[in-house]
């Protein structure tokens with residue numbers, strides 16, 4: 188890591204909000220270049236601001252192909268408004284036709300926060316899943332499981348450990364010699380979480396999107412790197428036109444790919460593999476295929492960048508047929524964090540920084556009254572200079588959580604900036620909207636409480 192580079196630590200209690208630098212440094216794509224179907228308020232307001240490979244998911248959605256959504260929850264504290272943002276996004280993907288898998292990170296919570304598995308389960312069900320039901324996730328299309336009881340996830344994480352090493356952990360997470368190994372194990376289990384939905388037992392090969400806050404991006408970088416390293420076929424842009432396919436020879440495919448123990452190459456095996464690749468490309472409709480087993484390359488001159496996904500999926504299927512894992516790198520989306528009520532980071536361990544979904548109305552009211560304000564210190568000054576909605580918590584919470592109407596929000600924004608709306612008035616508007624939102628949520632929570640067990644996967648009942 189060079190001087191001045193950002194280091195994102197998923198376990199840290201502070202957070203960088205320098206989002207454009209994050210986009211640059213970690214190679215995220217901005218969301219402004221994609222057209223989203225039926226965007227939610229989080230998309231319309233730029234709160235979900237970046238992605239990796241979301242186009243794969245949108246493409247699948249458009250053509251009616253399967254795609255999945257995966258997220259995880261850390262069962263340690265109470266569920267607050269910040270946590271609800273991921274669920275809003277999961278719901279959006281669910282409404283677009285995605286199947287939903289949710290990992291309860293009980294192993295991670297035990298290893299990094301000392302929460303017992305039994306306690307983790309209780310928190311997950313009563314704090315989180317009960318709120319998911321109230322927030323409108325569909326139990327018939329959602330599958331919640333526990334890291335501790337899904338052996339397939341642990342096995343996958345363990346197996347894929349051979350595709351990374353301590354240097355990579357050092358560079359991604361900033362680990363040192365005294366880093367506790369729980370912080371090495373937890374990301375590997377998370378790799379298992381993220382990749383397992385595409386295995387045959389859990390729905391098969393399809394794009395899987397992971398909506399997260401930027402703090403979780405290190406895990407995605409790790410997972411995407413591992414998936415790519417495990418792939419048997421490389422797909423690259425050709426130097427000339429089109430794309431170039433090559434073999435990635437590894438321990439577990441050397442024999443199938445004709446690498447003999449004596450160092451010679453079994454040409455008939457290589458040709459057989461190449462023939463299967465050509466067959467798959469022909470199925471996709473390509474006719475100009477330049478297959479050269481001797482050089483170890485296949486060039487498809489007419490293939491464009493948008494064909495790459497189709498080709499990749501076909502070759503991952505072929506890899507699976509040949510005995511490989513055939514893992515597709517996960518897609519992801521990133522959201523901005525809502526500021527804490529006090530102006531610092533929202534955190535379950537500091538109740539004053541956030542609103543819990545089970546806070547009662549008088550607590551919510553008090554918290555908003557005391558919230559950090561972007562107004563001026565006297566009314567006279569405020570009228571003259573105006574307030575700053577970008578740092579005004581009441582305005583921010585209306586934008587992130589409570590106000591659906593974009594036009595009204597724009598009015599509030601302009602009114603605040605011009606000094607027409609006072610800080611106290613903004614707070615009152617926020618309190619009114621929050622009261623409605625929270626009351627409605629509590630009502631829905633009691634109506635949907637009985638659905639909790641329907642969310643659980645068969646191995647997690």
Ligand code: TRP
Pocket residue numbers: 257258259260261290291292295377380381397399403
């Ligand atoms: N590490 C996540 C957290 O701290 C929880 C988690 C576990 C997760 N597995 C995941 C998040 C998979 C997203 C995807 O909250």
